[in-house]
Amino acid sequence: xxxxxxxxxxxxxxxxxxxxxxxxxxxxxxxxxxxxxxxxxxxxxxxxxxxxxxxxxxxxxxxxxxxxxxxxxxxxxxxxxxxxxxxxxxxxxxxxxxxxxxxxxxxxxxxxxxxxxxxxxxxxxxxxxxxxxxxxxxxxxxxxxxxxxxxxxxxxxxxxxxxxxxxxxxxxxxxxxxxxxxxxxxxxxxxxxxxxxxxxxxxxxxxxxxxxxxxxxxxxxxxxxxxxxxxxxxxxxxxxxxxxxxxxxxxxxxxxxxxxxxxxxxxxxxxxxxxxxxxxxxxxxxxxxxxxxxxxxxxxxxxxxxxxxxxxxxxxxxxxxxxxxxxxxxxxxxxxxxxxxxxxxxxxxxxx
Numbered sequence: 123x124x125x126x127x128x129x130x131x132x133x134x135x136x137x138x139x140x141x142x143x144x145x146x147x148x149x150x151x152x153x154x155x156x157x158x159x160x161x162x163x164x165x166x167x168x169x170x171x172x173x174x175x176x177x178x179x180x181x182x183x184x185x186x187x188x189x190x191x192x193x194x195x196x197x198x199x200x201x202x203x204x205x206x207x208x209x210x211x212x213x214x215x216x217x218x219x220x221x222x223x224x225x226x227x228x229x230x231x232x233x234x235x236x237x238x239x240x241x242x243x244x245x246x247x248x249x250x251x252x253x254x255x256x257x258x259x260x261x262x263x264x265x266x267x268x269x270x271x272x273x274x275x276x277x278x279x280x281x282x283x284x285x286x287x288x289x290x291x292x293x294x295x296x297x298x299x300x301x302x303x304x305x306x307x308x309x310x311x312x313x314x315x316x317x318x319x320x321x322x323x324x325x326x327x328x329x330x331x332x333x334x335x336x337x338x339x340x341x342x343x344x345x346x347x348x349x350x351x352x353x354x355x356x357x358x359x360x361x362x363x364x365x366x367x368x369x370x371x372x373x374x375x376x377x378x379x380x381x382x383x384x385x386x387x388x389x390x391x392x393x394x395x396x397x398x399x400x401x402x403x404x405x406x407x408x409x410x411x412x413x414x415x416x417x418x419x420x421x422x423x424x425x426x427x428x429x430x431x432x433x434x435x436x437x438x439x440x441x442x443x444x445x446x447x448x449x450x451x452x453x454x455x456x457x458x459x460x461x462x463x464x465x466x467x468x469x470x471x472x473x474x
Contacts, residue, residue: 144263145248160358168381180355193240200245229267232451260445268305278442305341311373342381352390368435
């Protein structure tokens with residue numbers, strides 16, 4: 123679910139508020155079953171809440187919300203408010219243990235951060251309205267006001283299928299899906315299909331004076347990877363690392379001020395919640411170990427998943443750049459979308 127937040131749109135297209143929220147539910151019944159997860163920090167100038175708990179347990183028990191830097195607190199509260207409204211136990215208290223998962227990138231060039239436009243109500247609406255419909259891309263959701271390689275950035279997605287086997291040895295197909303919130307990188311490092319498109323465009327069209335007026339502060343990129351292949355947390359950490367391959371092929375190098383954080387989760391195992399009570403009436407005794415059966419993929423068979431993550435991450439960033447539209451925002455600042463006709467003219471003869 124992607125929600126742009128602009129109280130003046132569409133009556134007034136240009137506004138100081140150009141931000142939003144992207145909500146991902148790890149599974150439809152996320153409030154009944156957790157998922158194994160792992161994350162990787164390519165460069166840590168950013169924030170993803172619940173990361174300590176993910177590191178400790180490898181378990182994701184929350185919706186994933188991507189938004190702007192100034193909305194971290196409101197998004198965190200919004201997830202909790204939703205749970206208090208919909209996930210109360212018989213004793214009237216919230217029966218599940220949850221540390222909300224919220225990640226951010228900074229959209230302050232096009233969006234006035236001081237307005238704190240995102241509220242807990244937006245987060246609750248995102249959870250309630252989340253669906254399996256195709257992801258809206260470009261200037262939408264948490265990516266509404268983002269910039270990628272000095273062109274208009276935002277939200278993008280892609281997926282791959284990988285042939286494999288199930289527990290019975292029968293042939294099956296697994297899916298790897300990737301969603302990115304792209305807000306990083308200088309123009310000169312942008313590559314498309316190995317072609318240095320950003321540098322060529324810059325050489326053709328930009329004067330030194332023009333370059334001085336473009337935003338120069340590096341941003342960040344959040345990558346969320348989902349798969350139905352059964353993987354353990356340590357395997358999902360390995361999967362998350364492979365997003366780096368796709369990012370680097372487009373021209374992201376994890377620069378110092380960039381928050382490049384990648385999260386991978388699997389729906390291949392259902393980890394049931396055990397309802398907790400403030401009065402001691404817990405379903406399980408935490409002092410009596412209780413084994414639980416889970417499945418995992420053989421480490422010697424996961425190369426196809428690794429390649430799928432790299433490919434889908436690369437394509438998801440391309441989709442950001444192809445779907446985003448030019449925007450004029452805060453203080454009248456303007457960021458152009460990538461000129462796709464120009465990209466075609468540059469790339470085609472070099473790939474032919």
